[in-house]
Every structure is written in structure tokens, then in C-alpha cells.
Amino acid sequence: MRTLNRTTESLNFWSGILFGLGAVAFIDEVIFHQLLHWHHFYDKSTTSVGLISDGLFHAFSWFATVAALFMVADLKKKNSWQKKRWFGSYILGAGVFQLYDGIIQHKLMRLHQIRYDVEIFYYDLVWNVIAAIMIVIGLIILKGEKNKTKVSEGKVAS
Amino acid sequence: MHHNDYPMNLVSFLWLIPFILIIFLYILAINYSNKVFRKWPFYRTILFIMGIIVIASACIGPIAENAHTNFVFHMYSHLLLGMLGPLLIALSAPMTLLLRSIPVPAARKVSKLLKSKYIQTVSHPIIASTLNLGGLWLLYTTKLFEAMHHSWLLALIVHLHIFLAGYLFTISIIYIDPTPHRTSFKMRSIVIILYMAGHSILSKWIYVNPPRGVSKQDAELGGMTMYYGGDFIDVIVVIILWYQLYSSSRVKKSTTLTSYSFN
Secondary structure (H helix, E strand, O other), rough: OOOHHHHHHHHHHHHHHHHHHHHHHHHHHHHHHHHHOOOOOOOOOOOOOHHHHHHHHHHHHHHHHHHHHHHHHHHOOOOOHHHHHHHHHHHHHHEEEEEEEEHHHHHHHHOOOOOOOOHHHHHHHHHHHHHHHHHHHHHHHHHHHHHHHHHOOOOOOO | OOHHHHHOHHHHHHHOOOOOOEEEEHHHEEEEEEOOOOOOOOHHHHHHHHHHHHHHHOOOOHHHHHOOOOOOHHHHHHHHHHHHHHHHHHHHOOOHHHHOOOHHHHHHHHHHHHOOHHHHHHHOOHHHHHHHHHHHHHHHHHHHHHHHHHOOOHHHHHHHHHHHHHHHHHHHHHOOOOOOOOOOHHHHHHHOOOOOOOHHHHHHHHHHHHOOOOHHHHHHHHHHHHHHHHHHHHHHHHHHHHHHHHHHHHHOOOOOHHHHOOO
């Protein structure tokens, strides 16, 4: 019974993380590439490591989105979808990927910048602060859920 | 380009014959199969015909004719021939139909062939994706692309390779037909992610490094066509891959998706 719960918990956690990653990649593509045209398809300063990293993350984000949705479908079918835990890990996953994109891919690998011909510092700042806020919110929600589980299992007297 | 005014000239009509013939054979096989087995699903027939139309439109007609001079059209034909066509054909389960419609001794020989070491090797996801992606890298990063436009035979070989490698890759990831040599879900997931990554890296590479005889602007448009078109079809493959896992975990009620996927 314990192991079954553990599996359900980790399935909820990971499907949230994967969906967060996929959602950020999708928003990045739709809003910043296609609608605003801020991001460039290719930037001359892109390093080859950046190109590979972008290719891998791009592929993985599609895979993650599909995987997450099937995992949720599976959880719902078994009536064990923990919405709050899922949402917490979703925000956490989105934040982590946004931070990776903002610091490693944009700055270190110079894949492309958030926007061109502007003072980029403020854009980077807002981008990464939002990412950090999402990570913190995600962790707080997950912590709350974890404590609730402990209480219900009787590990914490309260 | 005055001949474009006519819907079809004689040469392209002759090229149409093998495609019509293969649809005819598929329907003939359904007739044989229906005599002994459960009625062949109608949607599979539709998928097969759509697949053949997609492949034919990459080889003859307006897309194929423009593909010689226009790189974006070349990419359309590449996506149709190497990705969408193979997917539709794979979904139409041609091997199942073949095994059902031929005499038992012949079917035994075919299934023996399918179980052979050779088929096991080439249909392994790693080998199949290497054949597929490796062929593309070779085509666009060497002189092969230019040479293909000067040799009729070379063009035919390249087209055949693109289709066969695409088909082999598709059936190494999703299982519709009988597949004697199966690999784990994890293996197939990793391979399709790497394949998608390789495909998008190659399309960005083409965007910056136009193949010989292609203008910068055409290469940029072609690269983006390859990038987004490839995504679209690969995501369909990923959805089918996960759907198959999802439905198999529905049968075995005791197993959860995670425990199943990490076996």
C-alpha cells in the first residue's frame, strides 16, 4: 500500500514537472517567437553547444508535454490525481526551465536574446526573477502538501 | 514552365502507375483477408490510400516539380516522403494484411524473414534512427544534394532511401504490425527525443549553411519548414507511442504507468 502511494505521489510530481517544462517551452515558442518576434530562430552568436542544448530541450519539451498529459489521464482514471501537488510541481518545473533558459541558454550559450536592440539587462532581470518566483511558489505548495501527507499518515502530532 | 499548364503529362502519368497498382494490390489483399479473418478495418484502408497519395505527391505533380528549383518545396516533399507518408503507411498495418492474405507456407516464410537477425538489426531504434538522420545529414551537408539534381538514378535512390529509412524508423518506435524484436518503452522514448533533437539541429544548420545551389533566403525558409513540419509529425508519433503505453496499462489494471514504463 505504501509503495502504491509513493508511486502515485511521484507520478503526480513528475507529470507536473514535465508539464511545466513543456508549457514554458510552448509559451516561449508561441508568444516570444511567433507573436512578438522578439526571439530569433537563429542568432549569429549561437555556440554549437547552444544549438545542441536547444535541440535537445526543444525535443524533450514536446515529449514532456505529451507524457505529462497521458500521466494525468492515467492518474484521473485511477482517481488519484492530486491537483495541488501536481500544480506545485508544475510551477516548480516551469520555473526551473525558465531559469535554465534565461541564464544558461540565453546568457552562457548565447542561443538568442530575449529581445534585440533594447537594453537587455532589464528583460533578463524580469525573466529570471519571474522564474525564481515560480520556483519558490512551487516549493511552498509542495512543502504544504508534504506536511499534509505526513499529518494524515500520523507521523506528525498536531 | 509551360507544361505546368497541363494537369499531367505522359511521363508523370507513367510514374503514377506503380502507385495505382499498389493501392489495387492492397484492396485485393483485403478481399483475401476478409474471407478468413475478421473484416479488415476501413480506417486502415483510408490510411493506406492517404499514405500512397502523400508519397506520390512527393514524387510526381506540382510539389515534386517545384522541388527541383525551390528549396521550400523540396522540404515539403521531404516531409511528405520521409515522415508523413511512412507514418500513414505504418498505421495501415501492411504487414498484417500481407500475412493474412497470402498462403500459409508463404506467410511462414515472411514471418521467418521478419524474425531474422538482419531485420532485428536494422529495425532497432538506434540503427533505424541513424539510417534516417544519417542519410539526411549526408544529403544536406555534402555534395550529394547538388549531385542528386543532375542524376536521375541518384535522385531515385535518395528518394527510396528517404522513404524506407523513414518507414523503418517509424515502425521501430510505434508497433502496429507484428514486431518480433521489441525494445523497451524507455529505449524508444530516448531514441525519438534524440531523433527530434537531431532533426531540429539539422534544420537550424541548414538555415545558416545553405546546401550547394540553394540561396540564403530559400535555405532559411526551407530550414524553418523542416523544423516546424518535423515537429508536427514527430509529436503525432510521440502521442501514438504514449497512447499505446496508456492503453496497455489499461489492460493490466494492477500496473501503473510508471512501474510499467520503467521495466
